Amino acid sequence: xxxxxxxxxxxxxxxxxxxxxxxxxxxxxxxxxxxxxxxxxxxxxxxxxxxxxxxxxxxxxxxxxxxxxxxxxxxxxxxxxxxxxxxxxxxxxxxxxxxxxxxxxxxxxxxxxxxxxxxxxxxxxxxxxxxxxxxxxxxxxxxxxxxxxxxxxxxxxxxxxxxxxxxxxxxxxxxxxxxxxxxxxxxxxxxxxxxxxxxxxxxxxxxxxxxxxxxxxxxxxxxxxxxxxxxxxxxxxxxxxxxxxxxxxxxxxxxxxxxxxxxxxxxxxxxxxxxxxxxxxxxxxxxxxxxxxxxxxxx
Numbered sequence: 001x002x003x004x005x006x007x008x009x010x011x012x013x014x015x016x017x018x019x020x021x022x023x024x025x026x027x028x029x030x031x032x033x034x035x036x037x038x039x040x041x042x043x044x045x046x047x048x049x050x051x052x053x054x055x056x057x058x059x060x061x062x063x064x065x066x067x068x069x070x071x072x073x074x075x076x077x078x079x080x081x082x083x084x085x086x087x088x089x090x091x092x093x094x095x096x097x098x099x100x101x102x103x104x105x106x107x108x109x110x111x112x113x114x115x116x117x118x119x120x121x122x123x124x125x126x127x128x129x130x131x132x133x134x135x136x137x138x139x140x141x142x143x144x145x146x147x148x149x150x151x152x153x154x155x156x157x158x159x160x161x162x163x164x165x166x167x168x169x170x171x172x173x174x175x176x177x178x179x180x181x182x183x184x185x186x187x188x189x190x191x192x193x194x195x196x197x198x199x200x201x202x203x204x205x206x207x208x209x210x211x212x213x214x215x216x217x218x219x220x221x222x223x224x225x226x227x228x229x230x231x232x233x234x235x236x237x238x239x240x241x242x243x244x245x246x247x248x249x250x251x252x253x254x255x256x257x258x259x260x261x262x263x264x265x266x267x268x269x270x271x272x273x274x275x276x277x278x279x280x281x282x283x284x285x286x287x288x289x290x291x292x293x294x295x296x297x298x299x
Contacts, residue, residue, distance in 0.1 A: 001035055001036075001132060001133045001134070001135060001137075001138030002034075002035060002036065002111075002132060002133040002138055002143055003031055003034055003035060003036055004036070004111040004112070004113055004130075004132060004133055004143075005025075005026060005029050005036045005039055005113075005130060005131070005132050006029040006031045006036050007110070007111070008025055008110065008111075008112075008130060009025055009026060009028075009029055011110075013072065014069065014072065014110055017068045017069060017071065017072070018065065018068055018069070020068075021061075021064055021065045021068050022061040022064060022065070022125070022126070022127045022128060023061075023065050023127060023128045023129075023130055024041060024043050024120040024122070024127050024128070024129050024130065025130050026039035026040055026041050026130070027040050027041065027042050028040045036132050039131075039132065041120070041129065043120040043121070043122065043127070043129070044120065044121045044122075045118065045119065045120060045121070045129075046119040046120065046121045046126055054126065055116075055155075055156075055159050055169075055173055056172055056173060056176040057126060057176070058116075058119070058126065058128065058155065059152065059155075059173050059174070059176035059177040060176045060177065060179055060180050061126070061127070061128060061180070062114075062128060062151070062152060062155065062177055063176070063177040063178065063179065063180030063181035064180045064181075065112065065128065066109060066148040066151070066177075066181050066182070066185070067180060067181055067182050069109050069110055069112075070107070070109070070148075070182045072109070072110055073107035073108060073109055074107060074108040074145055075104075075107060075108075076102050076103070076104055076106050076107060076108075077108055077144070077145075078100070078101055078102040078106075078196070080142075080144055081102065081144070081146070081147070082099045082100070084141050084142065084144060084204070085098065085099065085200075085203070085204060085207065086099075087140060087141060087142075088140050088141065088204075088207045088208070088211065089207065091139075091140050091211070092140075092207065092210055092211060092214070094207070094210070094229060095229075096203075096229050096232045096233075098200065098203050098232060098236065100195065100196035100197075100200040101195055101196065102147070102195055102196045103187070103189040103190050103192065103195045103196075105184045105185065105187050105189060105190035106147045106149070106190055106195075106196065107147065107148075108144070108145030108146060108147060109145060109146070109147070109148055109151070110145065111133070111143070111145060111146065112130060112151055113130065113131045113132060113133050113134070114128050114129065114130070114131060114151070114154070114155055115129070115131050115158065116155055116158035116159055116162075117158075118131060134208070134212065135212075135215055136208055136211035136212045136214075136215050137208060137211075139211075139215075140208075140211055147201065148181065148185060149185075149197070149198055149201040150201045150204055150205070152174075152177050152198075152201070153198060153201035153202045153204070153205045154204075154205045154208065156170065156173055156202070156205070157202065157205040157206060157209055159173075161209070161221065161224065167297075167299055170198075170299035171297075171299040173299075174191075174198060174298060174299055191298045192292075192295050192298075193235070193239070193295055193296040193297075193298060194239065194242065194291075194292070194295050197298050198298040198299065199235060199296070199298065203232065206225050206228050206229060207225075209221060209224075209225045210222060210225035210226065210229070213225055235296065238294075238296060239296075241294075242291055242294055242295070245287045245288075245290045245291040245294070246287070246288075246291050247287075253280065253284050254280065256277045256280040256281050256284070257280075258276055258277075258280070
């Protein structure tokens, strides 16, 4: 569905940027009414691989691809990405509701679609195979650009369906991708759960997984996706507690303002105003430090 493949193939700057990347594009695509119908590849497919061992190599190669496309990135469009989540939640009638801000380092990339079961083998090395958009995404979502993390987490979830992931697996998978992705993607705020980060992208991937299960009537996949979604409330509860610490930052800033203006209008003596201001500043600094220190790990 969609025309992601034909756009990659026909838009020369994108295609040239991917020339030296571990990705296989189709040699030709037949498009009807703006949708790619048939794609022709000339390559050998990999059908037997070690799930998590090969996953780390795939993550590193995906980072290289994202690095090549980063020059065509568009700025953070968190409102559209959050609207996308709302559209999927509404269609699936889930009991979850999750929105997140995103840092300026989270940018939109030209659309890429991958399937973990479809990889090419070239000179003994694995290459990612560019594929078309899934049916469920076509039905539920607008054809937006997505952050690189969304792309990565969809692949991570596909792997986890075959072999449930542990925290260490997710950490190594993310680390492999970061080792070859642009430097800005590795910044603390780009990976912060408080600013979306990998967890909101995992949530997006699981929603699409649930949609796939409903489209194809896969009861096991549906159960696994719903089980994952039950933990969303736990993550959100933790984030809610952190927002209380964030409110302490503004309370401290208010204390600084009260101390200053109280002294200026002679409601406080200079000494009292200074004490109130220093106390407010200390509260603001402490609450802000705790807020960021307790940011959940991205894996």
